[in-house]
Amino acid sequence: MSDPMRPPVSHPRATSPHTDPSRxxxxxxxxxxxxxxxxxxxxxxxxxxxxxxxxxxxxxxxxxxxxxxxxxxxxxxxxxxxxxxxxxxxxxxxxxxxxxxxxxxxxxxxxxxxxxxxxxxxxxxxxxxxxxxxxxxxxxxxxxxxxxxxxxxxxxxxxLGGAVLARALAGHFKEARTALDDPAGRWGEGDPVPRRxxxxxxxxxxxxxxxxxxxxxxxxxxxxxxxxxxxxxxxxxxxxxxxxxxxxxxxxxxxxxxxxxxxxxxxxxxxxx
CATH class of the missing domain: 3.40.50.150 (Vaccinia Virus protein VP39)
Incomplete structure (x- = not known):
């Protein structure tokens, strides 16, 4: 059953490279x-x-x-x-x-x-x-x-999943597994993102x-x-x-x-x- 409090879902439209908020x-x-x-x-x-x-x-x-x-x-x-x-x-x-x-x-x-x-x-x-x-x-x-x-x-x-996939595709399989198992989703001490x-x-x-x-x-x-x-x-x-x-x-x-x-x-x- 649909919830009247929820906004209707609409499919995002592709934006040209000159459309705000970015270029x-x-x-x-x-x-x-x-x-x-x-x-x-x-x-x-x-x-x-x-x-x-x-x-x-x-x-x-x-x-x-x-x-x-x-x-x-x-x-x-x-x-x-x-x-x-x-x-x-x-x-x-x-x-x-x-x-x-x-x-x-x-x-x-x-x-x-x-x-x-x-x-x-x-x-x-x-x-x-x-x-x-x-x-x-x-x-x-x-x-x-x-x-x-x-x-x-x-x-x-x-x-989380994007980080795991990126490390794996870069050949850093141990780091990918670390991110997958880590409660915060971090791949190691050098990870610049504290949490995923x-x-x-x-x-x-x-x-x-x-x-x-x-x-x-x-x-x-x-x-x-x-x-x-x-x-x-x-x-x-x-x-x-x-x-x-x-x-x-x-x-x-x-x-x-x-x-x-x-x-x-x-x-x-x-x-x-």
């Missing part, structure tokens, strides 16, 4: 997430009855998603621990002509309510954050706590925090495995790879080998007024 080859890493997020914001606009949403981007850095969201007309607050990233965000927002709709605040998801209010946002982005916090459960709960009832959560984190997740783990974290999971997407299923020279030199290869990424994103069979996993959900509606 050229980098769009292979963001296209699926951006298209899904943009659709979710559109649905939230209709549900809220307002063309302008309040969006919070935790760990938003220099504004890869924040600036494009502001260009859609939304008010965006970016919380990031790096002063350099926030300076780059300010400059990027000014260049895009949305400086009046983008605000940068130094902080992190663990101390989120030291810098932003609870229950104040229509959408919260938590991208590339859970891998690095000491308590992922707390991080998700804080992100959800910043949402208004019925608000949208966009969560992006490193996938499966789709089931992320969905459980989100669900336990009071969010109805609407869709899970595999991100960078093929992009990190295809030789760059092939994508850059073969005519039409870039666009075809974008289409392939979009087509595979929602298929559960590919979640297990994705470099990143994206979970989209809606905060459960409460009876409180």
């Amino acid at each position: 050229s080859r980098a769009s292979l890493r963001t296209a699926v997430v951006w298209e899904v997020l943009k659709d979710a914001l559109d649905r939230r606009v209709k549900a809220a009855g307002s063309q302008t949403l309040d969006v919070l981007d935790t760990g938003g850095g220099s504004g890869n998603f924040a600036v494009p969201a502001a260009r859609l007309g939304h008010r965006v607050t970016v919380v990031d621990p790096s002063p350099n990233a926030l300076f780059a965000l300010e400059r990027r927002a000014a260049e895009a002509g949305v400086a009046d709709r983008v605000r940068g605040v130094q902080g992190d998801v663990s101390g989120l309510f030291d810098v932003v209010e609870r229950d104040a946002y229509d959408a919260v982005l938590c991208h590339g954050v859970l891998e690095y916090v000491e308590e992922p459960t707390e991080g998700v709960r804080n992100a959800v706590g910043a949402l208004r009832s019925g608000g949208v959560l966009s969560l992006l984190a490193a996938g 997740f499966t789709a089931e783990q992320l969905s459980r974290l989100v669900g336990d925090a009071g969010v109805d999971v609407g869709a899970v997407h595999g991100v960078r299923v093929f992009a990190d495995l295809v030789p760059g020279v092939l994508v850059d030199t073969e005519p039409g290869a870039f666009q075809e790879l974008l289409k392939l990424e979009a087509a595979a994103a929602e298929l559960p069979a590919f979640h297990a080998v994705a470099t990143q996993l994206h979970v989209l959900g809606v905060k459960q509606v409460t009876d409180e007024t």
Whole structure:
């Protein structure tokens, strides 16, 4: 039975290399997430009855998603621990002509309510954050706590299966096995990522925090495995790879080998007024 709290699942559309929030080859890493997020914001606009949403981007850095969201007309607050990233965000927002709709605040998801209010946002982005916090459960709960009832959560984190596959294809079979067996999904002391997740783990974290999971997407299923020279030199290869990424994103069979996993959900509606 379908859940009315869950956003309808739509197939991500391939994005051209000149479409925000990224450019050229980098769009292979963001296209699926951006298209899904943009659709979710559109649905939230209709549900809220307002063309302008309040969006919070935790760990938003220099504004890869924040600036494009502001260009859609939304008010965006970016919380990031790096002063350099926030300076780059300010400059990027000014260049895009949305400086009046983008605000940068130094902080992190663990101390989120030291810098932003609870229950104040229509959408919260938590991208590339859970891998690095000491308590992922707390991080998700804080992100959800910043949402208004019925608000949208966009969560992006490193996938375990993608790391295992990448190490194996590189011939590092012992490291691949280590990552597979390690509770945090790390392949060794030299691994720069402190923690990785499966789709089931992320969905459980989100669900336990009071969010109805609407869709899970595999991100960078093929992009990190295809030789760059092939994508850059073969005519039409870039666009075809974008289409392939979009087509595979929602298929559960590919979640297990994705470099990143994206979970989209809606905060459960409460009876409180």
